[in-house]
Amino acid sequence: MRDLMLFENQLPFFVLCTLYDLIEVPDQHSRLSHLLFKFFSVLYPGKGYKELGTVDPLKHLLDFIHCSWLPPPNVSGSGGGRKDRKLDKMVRFINSAKRLEEANVKFEKSEEEMMFNVGFKEGVMVMAPLTIEDRTESFLRSLIAYEQYFQHNFVTDYVKFLDCIIDSSKDVEILSRRGIIENWLGDENEVAEMVNKLSESVSGPGKDFVYANMFEDVNKHCGRRWNRWMANLRKNYFYNPWTIISVLVALVLLLLTFTQTVFTILHVV
Structure with missing residues (x-):
């Protein structure tokens, strides 16, 4: 086969x-x-x-x-029914699933949508299930080679999208936990390496990049001040259970100190 x-x-x-x-x-x-x-x-x-x-x-x-x-002509990566435009500037790639999750992006599985139709709306990225097994790499690689020669792009663009959101085993774990990736290889790191290798030596997004609008929407969401602040907070203070406990203890001590100060002032008055 x-x-x-x-x-x-x-x-x-x-x-x-x-x-x-x-x-x-x-x-x-x-x-x-x-x-x-x-x-x-x-x-x-x-x-x-x-x-x-x-x-x-x-x-x-x-x-x-x-x-x-081949997806139907109306397939869109924007999640809002918009037809993706031709690019007039370089595509700004999106972050990995872990970084997106830190910036208040939620991942949900869609059973109804075809695999290539990735939706993003109000901070939620909806993806159809993707099964990864021993034959997946050779299957996708053959179709990418075909598209590079005949100037099609929907499989290649989907793999580019996967390469953005899957950077390490942690990203695979997040998507697997949401039911989006069905990992038949067993090892999350092996899945991440497979996805990253698929994009090697493949030309970048063309003028009809399927997910141009969706990428723009995701980057706008992550660029908002609140989401940026939450991403920095999670990255610097909530990256493991011990730091979370330390922050909570510090907040409790601060609250107790504030309460004690208020009672002292009231007692003096």
């Missing part, structure tokens, strides 16, 4: 159709499409795949898999 998906192993799709005609009833290519879809559908790591009704315009097998996963 992995060998059939490799970009360098692709044969023109009409060759596959001709070979199929030799062993089945000729010109029944919709049946070939059905068999291929059933065979490869186990590889898709998230929702969105659909069975194709025709194979006529397809270039090769990898093109078939890519088209079977």
Whole structure:
């Protein structure tokens, strides 16, 4: 299955159709499409795949898999139904899941949305489940290679998005705890390394970056004074249980001192 998906192993799709005609009833290519879809559908790591009704315009097998996963034209990464604009400036990437959580961003799992439709609204990022197992890396890498050659972008942009929010095992743990990542590899660090390696040697976001608006919304949210203050507070004082206890003890002592001072002043008066 992995060998059939490799970009360098692709044969023109009409060759596959001709070979199929030799062993089945000729010109029944919709049946070939059905068999291929059933065979490869186990590889898709998230929702969105659909069975194709025709194979006529397809270039090769990898093109078939890519088209079977192609999101609908109205898919948007902004979370508000807006169509993402063409970029007139460099994309400012978003922080990792841990840093976003520190800045009051909450993560929620969506069962209804297709995998590529990441929503962000009022400080909540909604993501569909993503299953990561042994074959996920080769599957995504093959589709990225295809997109880099044929100038598509939706899988590549999604992987760029994942590379932003997953920087370490702590980020994988956060997303797994929310039910967004189904980690079949078992090791959170292995998942983080896999995601980070997928973006190596891949060109940056193009002018039609799928998540441009969503990135802008997230950065605006994190840039607000209250969220910035909360992020700094959590980073500097609430990064482990002992510092939290120390801060709470200090607050209690401050409150007791203040109470004692008030009672002393009242007693004198």
